[in-house]
Amino acid sequence: xxxxxxxxxxxxxxxxxxxxxxxxxxxxxxxxxxxxxxxxxxxxxxxxxxxxxxxxxxxxxxxxxxxxxxxxxxxxxxxxxxxxxxxxxxxxxxxxxxxxxxx
Numbered sequence: 001x002x003x004x005x006x007x008x009x010x011x012x013x014x015x016x017x018x019x020x021x022x023x024x025x026x027x028x029x030x031x032x033x034x035x036x037x038x039x040x041x042x043x044x045x046x047x048x049x050x051x052x053x054x055x056x057x058x059x060x061x062x063x064x065x066x067x068x069x070x071x072x073x074x075x076x077x078x079x080x081x082x083x084x085x086x087x088x089x090x091x092x093x094x095x096x097x098x099x100x101x102x103x
Contacts, residue, residue, distance in 0.1 A: 017098035
């Protein structure tokens with residue numbers, strides 16, 4: 001399920017969301033993916049392809065699916081309890097918006 005979501009990201013990317021190149025690293029249990037977005041494109045690779053990513057997101061596969069499929073938006077409690085961890089929660093909102101996932 002997650003692999004198919006990440007495989008389809010480039011075709012569902014909404015151009016113009018990012019004004020500068022922005023990189024993401026997702027650690028979702030056993031699945032590790034890097035996503036690099038520019039103003040007009042998105043690429044996805046397995047593992048960590050950029051050393052100093054702009055945004056790291058660590059959570060369970062189930063919680064990521066809840067966010068992606070059920071449009072759940074993590075709140076302060078989710079971050080405080082460690083259900084989801086990120087060095088840049090604002091960038092995660094931009095990430096969702098860049099794929100038409102409005103909150």
